[in-house]
Amino acid sequence: MDPRASLSILVLLTSLSIHWDDPGPPNAFLPIPGNVDVTTKFLETNKGSAEHLIEGDVVFPKTKNALYCLNNNCFWKRNSSNLVEVPYIVSSEYSSTDISVIQNAMSTFHNKTCIRFIPRSNQTDYISIENKDGCYSYLGRIGGKQLVSLKRTGCVYHGIIQHELNHALGFYHEHTRSDRDQYVKINWEYIPTEKASNFQIRNTNNQNTTYDYGSIMHYGKTAFTTQAGKETITPIPDATVAIGQRQDLSKLDILRINKLYGCVV
Ligand SMILES: [Zn+2]
16 A cells, blocks of 8 residues: 555544443434534544544545545435435344434435435445444445444434434535635644544535534534643634534535435425
8 A cells, every 4th residue: 555545544543532321222313412512422432443534433435535526426326206215224233222213313314305215125335334333434425335333332323323324425524615714713733633634624515505513514613622621623703603513414414415416305
């Protein structure tokens, strides 16, 4: 491997503090307990993950970048009924409650977009939802079987599942979009060098939608911070604006899915 590539993969290895115990599965729509935003939650859960993660929970894309990709090859295909089927399989390690939480998260896409997560029959390209060592996903459709990791202890929450599925549809993190410097200030002094890649601006197609502080794809204010309580991302000009929610897809998240996939809804 090219030494520079090895280095960048090394740099992309991410991890963060804390680990949560499974708070127990009371119902299918399982919000994240407490006020911890999704970013914090999955970065905690991803501590020590052996996968090569970019931006905390995105598996390093092997050949393609989502949102801009050759011939739209990194997106899922729309069928003749104008629906975008994303076949999936689910590991047998999940409980029936876990599966209902996962399916409930999928149903929010079904209700508001033309995306349809369908149980795989014999499709070549599909996502495999597995109880691996963190919450993470590939970016867009990579071809063949692709992993979406939802660790049972820490990732089986409505908003986190939506977040990871949205990566699999092709969406980056909101705070890395091309125009983000007009909306947030990155406080590099609190970002460890080896985590800096998580805050790199990406060449994103923003689809003429405004920056969305409320996106389920936005990191929280203290993601990857070196000092407890110090913000790595501060909204500007109003620093009090909330970011990092992991409760539900925002209106703009939904609009973007519909735009990207040409949904008629
Ligand atoms: Zn993510």
